[in-house]
Amino acid sequence: MIENRRQTAVILAAGDGKRMKSxxxxxxxxxxxxxxxxxxxxxxxxxxxxxxxIVAGAQEELLKQAASPRCHFVCQSERRGTGHAAMMAAQAxxxxxxxxxxxxxxxxxxxxxxxxxxxxxxxxxxxxxLISAELDNPTGYGRIVRKDGAVCAIVEQKDASDEQKxxxxxxxxxxxxxxxxxxxxxxxxxxxxxQGEYYLTDTVAIAVAQKQAVDGYCCPDRMVxxxxxxxxQLLELNEIARRMVLAKHLxxxxxxxxTDGILIGPEVEIAHDARxxxxxxxxxxxxxxxxxxxxxxxxxxNATVGAYSEIKASxxxxxxxxxxxxxxxxxxxxxxxxxxxxVKVGDFVEIKNSTIGAETSIAHLTYIGDSDVGSxxxxxxxxxxxxxxxxxxxxxxxxxxxFIGCNTNIISxxxxxxxxxxxxxxxxxxxxxxxxxxxxxxRQQIKQGWSDSNISFKRRx
Ligand code: UD1
Ligand code: CA
Numbered sequence: 001m002i003e004n005r006r007q008t009a010v011i012l013a014a015g016d017g018k019r020m021k022s023x024x025x026x027x028x029x030x031x032x033x034x035x036x037x038x039x040x041x042x043x044x045x046x047x048x049x050x051x052x053x054i055v056a057g058a059q060e061e062l063l064k065q066a067a068s069p070r071c072h073f074v075c076q077s078e079r080r081g082t083g084h085a086a087m088m089a090a091q092a093x094x095x096x097x098x099x100x101x102x103x104x105x106x107x108x109x110x111x112x113x114x115x116x117x118x119x120x121x122x123x124x125x126x127x128x129x130l131i132s133a134e135l136d137n138p139t140g141y142g143r144i145v146r147k148d149g150a151v152c153a154i155v156e157q158k159d160a161s162d163e164q165k166x167x168x169x170x171x172x173x174x175x176x177x178x179x180x181x182x183x184x185x186x187x188x189x190x191x192x193x194x195q196g197e198y199y200l201t202d203t204v205a206i207a208v209a210q211k212q213a214v215d216g217y218c219c220p221d222r223m224v225x226x227x228x229x230x231x232x233q234l235l236e237l238n239e240i241a242r243r244m245v246l247a248k249h250l251x252x253x254x255x256x257x258x259t260d261g262i263l264i265g266p267e268v269e270i271a272h273d274a275r276x277x278x279x280x281x282x283x284x285x286x287x288x289x290x291x292x293x294x295x296x297x298x299x300x301x302n303a304t305v306g307a308y309s310e311i312k313a314s315x316x317x318x319x320x321x322x323x324x325x326x327x328x329x330x331x332x333x334x335x336x337x338x339x340x341x342x343v344k345v346g347d348f349v350e351i352k353n354s355t356i357g358a359e360t361s362i363a364h365l366t367y368i369g370d371s372d373v374g375s376x377x378x379x380x381x382x383x384x385x386x387x388x389x390x391x392x393x394x395x396x397x398x399x400x401x402x403f404i405g406c407n408t409n410i411i412s413x414x415x416x417x418x419x420x421x422x423x424x425x426x427x428x429x430x431x432x433x434x435x436x437x438x439x440x441x442x443r444q445q446i447k448q449g450w451s452d453s454n455i456s457f458k459r460r461x
Contacts, residue, residue, distance in 0.1 A: 005122070006097025007051070008179065009044040010089040012200075013037055013104030014057035014076040019230045025059045027104035028066055029234050032241045032265050033283045035066045036228070039107035039266075046111035047118075049100065053092060055085045081197025082173075083189040086182070095183040098122075101200065103173040107237065108223040117217035118176055127181035127212035128203060130154070131174040133222045141170035141225070142201050144216055151216050152208050154201035158194040169218065171201060172225045181212060241266070249276075261297075271307065289323065298328070306341065319351075322358065340375060357400060370412065371396040380406030380424060387412045399434060 013027040020026055027037040037054070044052050045068075053072045056063045060075055076088045086101055098121065102109060113131065121129035130151070132144050142154040143164050154171045155164050177185075185203040193199060207214045228234040245264045250256060253272030262276055265283035270276070274288045277295030282288070286300045289307035294300065296313060303316040306323035314328035321327055322341035330347045333339070337351040340358035345351065349366045357375030362368065366379055369387040372395065383404050385396050396410050399418030404410075406424040416422065417434030425441040432438040 006094075006179075007049045007100065007118075008093055008097065009049045009052045009100040009102065010086060011037065011040050011044075011052065011054045011102050011104045012082055012085045012173075013063060014055050014079055014085055015105065016057060016059075016079075020228075020234070021231070025057065025062060026229075028062060029105075029228060031107050031228075031234070031237045032245065032263065034266060036107040036237075037063065037066055037104045040102055040104055040109060041067055041071065043109050043111050043114060044100065044102070047114040048111075049114075051093070053089045054104070055089050081191065081195070082200035083186060083198030083202060086200050087186045087189075087198070090183050090186055093179075095179045097179050099177045099179045099182050101175050101177065101182075103227065105229075106173055106225065106227040107241075108226055109172075109174055110221075110224070113217075113219050113221065113224055114174075117174075117219075120215065120217050121176040124213055124215055126176070126215055127178045127207045127210075128214045129176040130204065130214075130216050131172045131176075131219055131224060132169050132216040133172055133219045133225045134168050135170055135222060135225065136168070138165075138168050138170045143167040144169040144171060146216075151204060151214050153205040154199075156193065156195070156199065156201065169216070170225065172219065173227075174224065175200075177203070181207065303333070368396075370394065371398065373398045374400035374402065374418065376400055377402045377404065379404045380408070382407040383410070384408075385410045385412055 015026045017024055017026040020029055022029060028035045031039060041052055053074055054063060054067055055074050055076050057076055057079065060073055064073060074089045074092050076085045100114060117129055117131050140157050142156045143160055144151060144167065145153045145155055145164060185206045188206050189198045189202055191198050204214055226237060228237050242263060245266060246256065246259055249270050254270045255273060255275040258278050261279040263281045268282045268286045270288040271290035273290050274292045279297035280295040281299045284302040286302060287304045288294060289305055291308045292305050293310045298311050298313060299315045301317045304320040305311060306321060308323055309321050309325040312328035314331040316333040318335035319333040319337040321339045322343060324341055325339055325343045327345045331345050332350045334352035336353040338355045340356060342359040343356050344361040344363060346363040348364060349362050352369040354368050354371040354373065356373045359375055360373055360377040362379040364381040366383045367385060369385050370393050371385055377398060386409055387393050394412035396412045397415045399416060401419045402416050403421045405422045405426060408422045409427040411429040414428055414431055416432045419435045420432045421437045422428055423437065423439040426438055427440050428438055
């Protein structure tokens, strides 16, 4: 059993995005639509760490917008190394319990690794437990120098001898520290090295010199070390993450015939037997029910799709679709649209901020905005709710089993009662009672022989 000690996480994130050629800080570059910083914060939260500090540089405000509001921020106005960044943070909290230090640009650290390393840290009562990994190509990383198996230092690439460069065990950049040791050791750091920076990694040699317990948790999963310094590496991380997420869904019984163009965000949930066809982007808090078919070529962001529903070549944001419904091809559900069970929405239909009752059919070329539509209604082709008068938006209410004829314009605010009909081409600008028929159009006139006397024969064909 691990005793109940205080745990604090510090994410070092003061780096800029120079090599990314980005206006944003590097840690906000996204892997599967999620900033790298958020991957790291979420791993800390999933590992049960409540107190999270982020060391930010010049663009602190942008980091604040991305991270959860529970995070504490510390500013490192001058970039003087990882040790210096840790010093800025260590001043902000009590030297009590244990501190996890992580890099904000290594998104694949997991809650499991954090917890396993912590278990070893406490079991061995270490002052410092560094998380390492063995790489085939360790170039660029700090090397773990061991003597008779015991960790004695981390040497940075630029400071390493040829013999040290041959070491394949590297520093991932994540560590558990005893908080009191961390504070004391940071006070002893100097910038006496090839880069003239305060290296956090020098705390290892300090602990060894003080005969404090130090060890490495050598992580079997090399993913923990992966970071991105430029766009090409970021693309690689995206591809790794994409494959990881797809593998998880395959394991859960999701049907993929081909993975081309399928990007699924890390928080998306998909039930068994759902099928995702090529060209689909599923992101945010999207949930797909069992046996649903998504795609081809659909974009779903924060969308919920019920079991047995189909979404074909459509664009859904912040919306829900019930069970056994069909959407598309070429439908847009804009935010706050809610479709009931068995609803059919077809091509070139746009729905915004509206509820559509069960088994209603809106098959073609229609705009429904700010409306509450009942169940089992039928919309003809080309219905438009005119919900905006240039100043304000108004709601439309349509009762169950209403029949809205082709090319009906509905001037909101208006109510169409249960079972009411509107004739094709009607402009509805006052309420239609339940069961009534509304016809509002110019009566058709027939002028016999009109074209013979007005239009030349050539023109008529
Ligand atoms: C660091 C480690 C190295 C390890 C590697 C893993 C040191 C001295 N070296 O090297 O042993 O193998 O990470 O990727 O720690 N940062 C700040 N403020 C600073 C400097 C850096 O917040 O003044 C942040 C960066 O935003 C980044 C992280 O610290 O998130 C790592 O910094 P970076 O310069 O990339 O360290 P490396 O040279 O890669
Ligand atoms: Ca780095």
